[in-house]
Structures are given as C-alpha cells and as structure tokens.
Amino acid sequence: DGGITQSPKYLFRKEGQNVTLSCEQNLNHDAMYWYRQDPGQGLRLIYYSQIVNDFQKGDIAEGYSVSREKKESFPLTVTSAQKNPTAFYLCASSIVEGKTGELFFGEGSRLTVL
Amino acid sequence: SQQGEEDPQALSIQEGENATMNCSYKTSINNLQWYRQNSGRGLVHLILIRSNEREKHSGRLRVTLDTSKKSSSLLITASRAADTASYFCATSGGGADGLTFGKGTHLIIQP
Numbered sequence: 001d002g003g004i005t006q007s008p009k010y011l012f013r014k015e016g017q018n019v020t021l022s023c024e025q026n027l028n029h030d031a032m033y034w035y036r037q038d039p040g041q042g043l044r045l046i047y048y049s050q051i052v053n054d055f056q057k058g059d060i061a062e063g064y065s066v067s068r069e070k071k072e073s074f075p076l077t078v079t080s081a082q083k084n085p086t087a088f089y090l091c092a093s094s095i096v097e098g099k100t101g102e103l104f105f106g107e108g109s110r111l112t113v114l
Numbered sequence: 115s116q117q118g119e120e121d122p123q124a125l126s127i128q129e130g131e132n133a134t135m136n137c138s139y140k141t142s143i144n145n146l147q148w149y150r151q152n153s154g155r156g157l158v159h160l161i162l163i164r165s166n167e168r169e170k171h172s173g174r175l176r177v178t179l180d181t182s183k184k185s186s187s188l189l190i191t192a193s194r195a196a197d198t199a200s201y202f203c204a205t206s207g208g209g210a211d212g213l214t215f216g217k218g219t220h221l222i223i224q225p
Contacts, residue, residue: 004156033212042118042202042215043157050210058212090156096210102147103204103213105156 002027006091006106013078013085013113021076021109023091030096032074033103036060037088046089049074050096078111086113118146118203118216126222133190135219137203138183144208146179148188151200151218160188160201193223 004025013019025032031050035043045058049068063082068074074093078085088110092103121136137146145164149157163170163179163186170177176189190197200220204213 006156031210035212035215040217042217043204045212045214048212056211088154092157094210101145101206102159102162103149103157105158107156108154110154 004091004093004104004106006089006109009107009109011109011111013111015113016080018077018079019111021078021089021091021111023074023076023106024072025074025091025093025104026072027093027104028071029093029104030071031094032068033092033094034058034064034066034074034076035090035092037090037108043090046076085111087111118205118214120201120203120216120219122219123217124220124222126224127193128224129193129195131193133193133197133221133223135188135201135221137186137188137216139186139203139205139214139216140184141207143181143205145206146177146186147204147206147213148175148177148186149202149204149215151202153199157202190221193221195223195225197221198223 007022033048034046047066049055065077090108091106118137118139147162148160151157161172174191179186200218202218204215
C-alpha cells in the first residue's frame with residue numbers, strides 16, 4: 001500500500017546528541033514537509049521541500065537540518081542546537097499543483113530528551 | 115504566517131448528537147482543510163474547501179466557509195464513539211509551502 005513511513009516511532013536522546021528521524025514515501029509526491037507538534041498546540045512547520053535537492057525553512061527551522069537527495073526520502077536531523085527538542089514530529093507529503101492541497105501524514109516520531 | 119484558531123478547544127457530547135467546531139483565520143486563503151488526529155497518531159485529511167466555495171459535504175461531514183468573516187465550521191452529524199479525536203483546521207495561502215494549522219478541538223463522544 002502507498003503511504004508515508006516514519007521511523008523510529010519512539011526515540012530517546014541525551015542532551016548534546018544529534019538524532020535523525022527518517023521519512024520515506026512511496027506516493028510519488030513531489031513535496032514533503034516536517035512539522036512539530038507540542039502538547040495542546042497545533043502543528044508548526046520546520047522545513048519543506050518541493051523538489052529533489054531543494055528545501056526551504058519553515059517557521060521554526062532553528063536547530064534542525066534536512067536533506068532531499070531522493071524523491072522518496074526526507075530525513076530530519078534534530079541537532080544539539082535545538083533547545084527544546086522533546087516533541088512529536090510529523091512528516092507529510094503532497095502533490096505539487098502550484099498550491100498546497102491535501103497532505104498525507106506519517107504516523108509520527110516521538111522524541112524525548114533525557 | 116496565517117493561523118487558524120479552532121473553537122471550542124474541547125467538546126464533549128453524547129453519541130448520536132451533532133458536533134460543531136469552528137475555525138477562524140487571519141489572512142486571505144486559497145483553500146481551507148480539516149484534519150482528524152487520533153491520540154498519538156498522524157493526521158488524516160477529512161475535507162478541503164476552496165475559497166470560492168461556501169459549503170461542502172462528505173458523508174456525515176458538512177463544512178462551511180465564510181471568507182468575509184474569515185471563518186469555517188465543521189459539522190459532524192450523528193456522532194459515534196469512534197469520532198472521538200482532535201480536529202484541526204489548516205489554511206493554504208496559495209503557494210506550495212505547506213499548511214498553517216490551528217491548535218485543534220478535542221472532541222469526546224460519550225457512549
């Protein structure tokens with residue numbers, strides 16, 4: 001079945017460590033997105049990519065990095081520069097039709113800093 | 115950035131009743147979408163309404179959009195226990211730069 005796969009589902013990190021969250025899609029979508037969700041909050045955009053080898057910062061990019069070497073993959077690295085990384089991270093994809101239509105989401109990765 | 119704000123933050127009703135959630139936003143939009151999220155899961159797209167549309171239906175869902183008031187409502191009719199979830203509105207400004215989400219309404223359906 002087509003969809004978006006995020007891994008790992010749960011991740012624990014010590015302060016000062018970088019961690020990478022995986023996001024893979026087989027929907028043949030051009031655009032991919034990373035969102036962060038905190039308790040009681042909506043989703044906030046971290047980074048997005050509309051095409052391979054290109055990506056743009058979202059509203060809260062500081063302390064995060066991404067790459068888009070393949071159409072199917074959009075990994076997110078949470079660096080030690082991110083001051084409050086404990087959160088639920090959601091990856092999404094969409095068809096690019098000049099505007100953002102329906103987003104397809106993965107099941108999320110929950111990161112906890114110990 | 116545009117921001118949708120849902121109202122109420124939480125809603126508890128009896129099974130079989132209708133549930134209405136509202137969303138307000140600040141700037142012009144290309145489309146507005148509603149999503150559902152079960153606890154600890156990803157979001158699932160429910161319905162999209164374009165800025166030139168006023169009402170849309172999908173099964174037990176009815177969405178309205180009033181661009182003059184910058185507001186939208188989501189009505190779920192004949193609610194079921196399985197409808198218990200958080201519901202988010204999200205706006206698109208017309209570019210391919212993602213959606214802006216509100217904080218959501220947590221809906222509880224009492225059996």
